[in-house]
Amino acid sequence: MDDADCGYCRRKAPEILAPAGDFTCLQAAIDAGADAVYFGLDEFNMRQRAGVNFTVGDLPEIRRRCEASVRPDGGPVRRYLALNSIMFEDEAEKVEGMICAAKPHVDAFIVADWGVVGLCRKHGVRFHISTQMSISNSAAVRFIRDQGASRVVLARECTLEEVRRIVRAGGLEVECFVHGAQCVAESGRCMMSHDAYGCSANRGECRQPCRRMFLLKAVDLYSDGDGRPVHDSETEFLVTPHTVLSAKDLCSLPFIDRLVEAGIASFKIEGRARNAEYVMTVVSAYREAVDAVCAGTFTQELAGRLVERTRRFFHREYSRGLYFGRPGEDQFTDAPNSSALEVKRHAGVVIDYFLKAEIAQVKIQDAPLKVGDLVQVQGPTTGVKEFRISSLRRDDEVPEVAVKGTWVTFPAPRCRVGDKVFLVEATRMLKG
Secondary structure, three states, X not given: OOOOEEOOOOXXXXXXXXXXXXXXXXXXXXXXXXXXXXXXXXXXXXXXXOOOOOOHHHHHHHHHHHHOOEOOOOOEOEEEEEEOOOOOHHHHHHHHHHHHHHOOOOOEEEEOOHHHHHHHHHOOOOEEEOHHHOOOOHHHHHHHHHOOOOEEEOOOOOOXXXXXXXXXXXXXXXXXXXXXXXOOOHHHOOOHHHHHHOOOHHHOOOOOHHHOOOEEEOOOOOEOOOOOEOOOOOOEEEOOOOOOOOEOXXXXXXXXXXXXXXXXXXXXXXXXXXXXXXXXXXXXXXXXHHHHHHHOOOOHHHHHHHHHHHOOOOOOOEEOOOOOOOOOOOOEOOOOOOOOOEEEEEEEEEEEEEOOOOEEEEEEOOOOEEOOOEEEEEEOOOEEEEEEOOOOEEOOEOOOEEOOOOEEEEEOOOOOOOOEEEEEEEHHHHOO
């Protein structure tokens, strides 16, 4: 890495690595202070879903935006392409084609298949070993270093003390997850989705059956001479708490100083399938935390404020992951879904923007807007802009509320025609 030195820990400042599932998330990550972004294309990555990947044709624009954005050390935002699903026998030619197409536009490839490692070596491109390979000791790190890897994403099962020892003994850049969803299976290599739905998690198609509630039903194996069950087999129980296989989200902000001190080169934020406000909020929180650690101003009070900031949008209950012991205390969530403190409701779309006046004209399509409302404008070029409405106008009118089917203008940061406008509300307001 070429980042500026971190005076607090006398090491290089760790990279903040942000997820990008689309251009809106990419721009949000850049604006929030990410040092690097990781993303996938149409195939061969662990988020193989419509809407959370780019195309080969998008690569030049991704590169342009990242190179136009200067990090604190003066360099551009780095770009890592995820090619981290397994590769079957007849797919090597297609994967090789993707590597060749992406080579001019990315800084490294994230890989989890030895065949893909071989293709990266063949074409002389940098590659990082994915957490899917479950690298969890320094001997394995030294081995993959000797195979040409430039970085390893350690298995999430490693404790903080193990990470520290691996950093010192492995002789290779180490990347670790610091925030986001965690899988119930070893390093995410799960077969539940494949067995239940025929959609393999190891091919990026996980349907997340672990996040669901389960009904336990008695099956009577004993029958009488006529084939009728001897006992009542209709007995069933709803397994509680709600999601017995659903792991809590990881949040490392309270001990981020210890991760910096361990010498981890890159702090990875999970969430390529999450929305742009999540990316904006979480990346900015970790940016502020790491900068504070390196400046010697990090405190638990600051950590607490940053944790609360990340609670605003989609997340599950938080845990410390496995950094302080396996399998980890209190590792599974009792909540069935998101624990977000705030939600966004679609309000409308930008139909014009007056650049000199910094005024947006918005067509109201759903939720009404009024003065004082907290809103977000999101778009593939705009990213995420959040602000409160200071005034409303419609020609010479000053409406109290802009309702569905009308248009309205209000002061807004730079945005673009077609951007979506959202009303941000506290979750409790929607619950009545």
